[in-house]
Amino acid sequence: MGKNVLVVDDDEIVIRSCEAVLGGEGFTVTGVTSSKEAMSLINDHAYDLVITDLIMPTIDGFELIKWINENHQQTRVMAMTGYSSKAVLRDAIALDIIDFLPKPFFPHTLTAAVNKAISTPLKAPAAVSDKEEAETYDKAKFQAILKRYRKVPGALIVVLQETQELIGYLPASVQKVIAKSLKIPVSEVHAVVSFYSYFTMKPMGKYNVRVCLGTACYVKRADEILEKLQETMGVNEGEITQDGMFSLETVRCIGACGLAPVVLVGQDTFGSVNPATANEILKEYQ
């Protein structure tokens, strides 16, 4: 079969017996005695299955599994331990693993469990896109935001604002994490995200171009500015240019009516914009 299996255990005897049993079944088995070595191997090679002990010095199996789940979601993980107390069992199952193997084990138990684990289908592609979305931002900072507001009543909007500032937008996967952390239904999070115009579920361009459609700007032909920019950028309102440089939005009055009509690019404000030459604003940013 030639499937690659990584065994992580601080006890070399366990590694050797796994090699003996699984090697005979046609698996390619690699064994390491610490989570640290395992991590560097997983980063460089693709394994069909990782079998890890739970109780190990320095980085234990729980940490390792968490790390794999966060960074290598496409890797199957199975845990084994000699301390099969109920508490350990509960913690281990909560970690999103495929199977749990109590030590010591008979050779046929191991083979059966590994075969079953290997035939488990990989996670759906949706999880992959979640991962891609999730990879672009600072996880530690996001966790810090969640931690800070976990017990504050009514903190949802503030959490969403800070998260959007960090990530740039609020993808569905992030909304799920926020819901879980604040212990409220995902539907409630989405209800708030979709209600307020400040929140967006789509990524923004490097420069977000906003055309003010307040009354003062409107009576000074802001709609023509919008048309001109749509034409120049080749996108509609709420869309992003192909090169990812600009996104185009409208805004309901930014309160700079003395300058009407107004266009904002990122944090820069442009006043008294002439509809005919509105496209020239963008040139500074290209």
Add this chain to the structure above:
Amino acid sequence: MEKLTIDGLHTIKENYRSRLTEGRLMVCGGTGCIAGGSLKIKDSLEATLKEKNISDKYKVILTGCNGFCAHGPLLLVQPEGIFYERMKPVDAPEFIEEHIVAGRRLDRLLYKDTKTRASVENIHDIPFFNLQALGALKNRGIIDPENIEEYIAVDGYFGAAKALREMTPEEIVKEVRGSVLRGRGGAGFVTGLKWELCAQAQGQHKYILCNGDEGDPGAFMDRSIMEADPHVVLEGMIIAAKAIGAHHGYIYVRAEYPLAVRRLRKAINQALEYGLLGKDILGSGFDLELDIYPGAGAFVCGEETALMRSIEGKRGCPIPRPPFPAQKGLWERPTVLNNVETFANIPSIIRNGADWFKSRGTEKSTGTKVFALTGAAMNTGLIEIPFGISLRTILEDIGGGMNRGRTFKALQLGGPSGGCIPAELLDIPVTYEDIVKTGAIVGSGGMVIMDNNNCMVNLARFFLDFSAHESCGKCTPCRVGTKVMLNRLIDICDGKGQEGDIELLEDLADDIKTASLCGLGQTAPNPVLTTIKYFRNEYEAHIKDKWCFAGVCKNLSTFYVDESKCTGCTACARACQVGAVVGEKKKSHSITQEKCVRCRSCYNACKFGAVKVGPADMFSQKEKEYAR
């Protein structure tokens, strides 16, 4: 640092008072002027002063919004009050050389009178400023908004000191009721009455909230106050908190106002440091904690119950009243919510008394009101006027009249909840009662001047589009009703209007006003009703003649050149981007209708009024006539 006592407050005032009479270059740091480069102007001024070794003679200060936004970036030389406008960063060295070193005036940057074009030096001689009566804006442009000592030097926090140390909650409420101050946010409810209800409500925990969610398109009064004088808002809230017995409060500010959020945050930190917020304020034993809550952009959150839901982290949907927020508000506890401008009026009322406040304005509409004057007037910006003066005074004298070549058509007051006031009603006084009679409202203070280039039907469509989009969706009359009205208006503007549409709109408007849950729905039809009331002929022309007088609705206009007026200056031909205007120099031009995209470029370019707008089918009509 050590907490401030009342003596400490007096010491700071004495120490900093003299600073206000020293040489100071006040650079406007409002959003408009910053966009015009005022930060660079400040740097350049400082650098030049240093170069010339006169940094000790003049200090450069970044102020809040001065109000005269259309002429920005602005520079005020204190203590003389010499006013420079439209400064550019490159002008700074020349200004220092001329004004400071040589002691002359830099004439080209002085204000020019709108009629005589003569230069005006002093800020107090400029009509835009000298006809105003400042109250809520009294510190704008003359203090550094990021410096609490300067605020104290102009009597800041003395109102709070008086309220906390010398007055009982009942006395504060009595004083504010006596002033007849009405809420400046839109509805105009009597502030003192609201406080009284909340003060009497049972409950250990009460909240004081400040509404800085200025969502009206075309209004920026609250933004300017928060940017120019953040401490006055805090002081107003301290006094209100004492009156109702609240020890916790929030300022709800739009996230679209980053500068206001930053300055308020800084102000709160300074006040905490000085012991003017927090525990045992000024040794009075009164505690108050204030936080900023950045809003997430929803117009309906200006409605008080919706705003409270938003602070609770929910969708901003209003709830039915009673119970009123004064009894059951934020987190179901007694709450008072006031607008930024309302709070900004409170400290002076406490310091000077209710009678002083009532000395300005009319009997039922007391005090002063801030308006954001925008649109087609010469001098646009932020103004504060006593109630009772006429709309005409505002437009003609403070606003300097209409832009050259434009004719007044209507004055829009109160944003999407307000209405349009036509020329024949310009002489009515600005009071809550008189404005309501016209069908508009005083609202939060957005005042937009419309000229003959604006189509009133299209304007009604614009406001309804806003209301329909911002409807929270909770109650059907508002959610569905505004949408149905909007669709009718879109059809009329597209040339698909039918006989009976006007009556249908009036009918729907009546239902929506009667049946909606909150102020948004109850007032959403106002822009449509007032435009029908005063500009019915435009609606009829759109529907029957397929003719938009202003040439705004593209399907309802034909642009043509009036040969008797055309001088052949070629301005229109040069303005046309699609080559539809043809003609030789000094000979009458004409427009090729097949090529015309109705962009109005030629109409705007013509200085002789020779480009005109006719009904959509004017040429086919002519052909029909020829055929006969």
